[in-house]
Amino acid sequence: MEIDIEKAIREYLPQIVHMSLGTSKNNKPWVCEVHFVYDDNLNLYFRSLASRRHSQEIAENPSVAGNIVRQHALGEYPMGVYFEGKAAMMQPGDDQNKVAALIKNNLKHPDDILADAMRDDGHKLYKITVANWYVFGKLDGQKAQKHLLEWNGGKK
Numbered sequence: 001m002e003i004d005i006e007k008a009i010r011e012y013l014p015q016i017v018h019m020s021l022g023t024s025k026n027n028k029p030w031v032c033e034v035h036f037v038y039d040d041n042l043n044l045y046f047r048s049l050a051s052r053r054h055s056q057e058i059a060e061n062p063s064v065a066g067n068i069v070r071q072h073a074l075g076e077y078p079m080g081v082y083f084e085g086k087a088a089m090m091q092p093g094d095d096q097n098k099v100a101a102l103i104k105n106n107l108k109h110p111d112d113i114l115a116d117a118m119r120d121d122g123h124k125l126y127k128i129t130v131a132n133w134y135v136f137g138k139l140d141g142q143k144a145q146k147h148l149l150e151w152n153g154g155k156k
Contacts, residue, residue: 003139003140003147005133005135005139005147005149006133006149008064008083008135008137008139008147009042009081009133009135009149010042012068012079012081012135013038013042013068013081016068016069016070017035017036017068017106018033018034018035018036018046018068018069019033019036019044019046019066019067019068019133020033020035020066020069020119021034021046021054021064021066021067021087022064022066023053023054023057023058023061023064023087024057024061025056025060025061027067030054030119031066031151032051032052032053032054034046034047034048035047035071035107036108037099037102037103037107038102039098039099039102042130042133042151043127043128043129044127044130045090045099045102045103045125045127045128045129045141046084046125046126046128046138047103047113047116047117047123047125048123048124048126048128049115049121049122049124050089050124051125055126056088058087058088062088063084063085063086063087064084064085064086064087064088065082065083065084065085066082066083066099066128067080067081067082067083067139068080068081068083068107069081069085069110075101077137077138077144078136078137078144079135079137079138079139080135080136081133081135081136082131082132082133082134082135082136082146083125083128083132083133083134084130084131085086085128085129085130085131085132085134086128086129086131087126087127087128087129088123088126088127088129089125089126090114090117090124090125090126092118092125093126094109094125096114096117096125097114099125099127100113100114100117100125108120113125130151131150131151132149132150132151133149133151134146134147134148134149135147135149
């Protein structure tokens with residue numbers, strides 16, 4: 001049975017609104033939770049203050065990893081989506097309007113996201129360009145295993 005990993009990712013992502021994001025600095029890892037959205041090319045986006053540890057670490061080391069996992073009950077087989085990629089704070093002109101609309105629509109965010117991003121002390125918009133996706137679960141209905149999807153913005 002051939003498994004369509006990309007399809008599994010695309011069906012899974014709309015069910016979840018937060019992800020665990022891993023960053024590092026000087027060989028010391030850090031993990032935090034952020035609300036996220038994604039676009040058709042499976043780029044991930046989130047908002048955060050530039051003063052947060054993960055934001056400061058992204059500024060120095062853009063390599064990130066994370067997971068998007070729905071909580072499961074004891075005895076239930078887990079499923080999760082994992083990723084590796086590069087993160088960066090978005091700059092004016094970097095499709096911020098599109099990302100703000102995704103956040104407003106998908107996360108039901110009431111604020112003026114773009115106005116907030118323009119303030120020095122506001123929540124900045126970040127983009128994660130994913131290099132590798134992984135899906136862990138019983139995608140074949142038989143056994144739980146990890147599946148790799150090498151990703152280059154939709155160009156496999």
